[in-house]
Amino acid sequence: MDGFDLWFGRIANGLTILAAVIAIAGVIWAVLSRARLGVRSMRSPSLVPSLTLIVTSDGSNPVRNLELIAGTLTPSGFSMAGGDIATLSELGGGETLLVEAFDPRQTTYVDPPRPNERRWEITGDEGFYLQARWQHPLLPWRRASRTYAWTTPRRFGDDDPEVLHGRAERAFLKQTQDPALNPTLASYIAPRRAGATVATDETFDAIVSAYNGVTIVGFGPTWQGEHWLATRRVLDVFAIRHSKRVQVLVVNVDEAPVLSSRFETNIVPTFKALLDGKVVAEHNGIVAYSDLEEAFSSYLR
Secondary structure, three states, X not given: OXXXXXXXXXXXXXXXXXXXXXXXXXXXXXHHOOOOEEEEEEXXXXXXXXXXXXEEEOOOOOEEEEEEEEEEEOOOOOEEEEEEEEEEEEEOOOOEEEEXXXXXXXXXXXXXXXXXXXXXXXXXXXXXXXXXXXXXXXXXXXXXXXXXXXXXXXXXXXXXXXXXXXXXXXXXXXXXXXXXXXXXXXXXXXXXXXXXXXXXXXXXHHHHHOOOOEXXXXXXXXXXXXXXXXXXXXXXXXHHHOOOOEEEEEEEHHHOHHHHHHOOOOOOOEEEEEEOOEEEEEXXXXXXXXXXXXXXXXXXX
């Protein structure tokens, strides 16, 4: 009996180990083959950028109960408009959804959206966000969630959307509904404007001489309309991001004839870097934010 007990115990232990290995392999397989939602972004290099988010099912199993919620953002971070743009029982492996945020004054479509395409209009200095919610692949009673926030600074600073989840996502979504940030309410208090400093014929020299370092000046006219407004948005983001290295001014040449003549602004917009009151670098025209960083890169390090 002792020998039988010994062999029986060994067999039982072996079966236990085999069951454990099978269970562990099952868990590993479940994790590796789980449904995975992938989101890639594509941006157009432009003064008025547009964004395409490519939502894909990257795992072996389909993404189930997918919900996409889009919204428009004011510069203060409040959502002026938002809602569901797609609700799918499942997104199969390799299938995609395209979500396009664009300014209709700059981008026009000849054809209506395809079945896997959603379009969202943003104008002026508006930003955009997309929240994706779907059935958790390992805990099916829960919902997974991620938000892609393309705020005004990120849009005009030529950046991809910020990916938010957990506490950061909840804080962001709460902010989008904060009445204190709603510019249409009488109680709204606009924050102090950040970005490039407006200079005139009367104030320009004093502002430049008071700064110990390089001053970058953007010259442009109001008659350029949206192009000049977009240029100014880019200058604002440029000023915020590089405030430790340079001072950034903006001059409306229609209202500054002395400066316009002094700095030869026949081509507009034009940008000039000043050091000790002298022009040390310049750049004419602009297509995107990256043009400024490339033109004045030696002063941004």
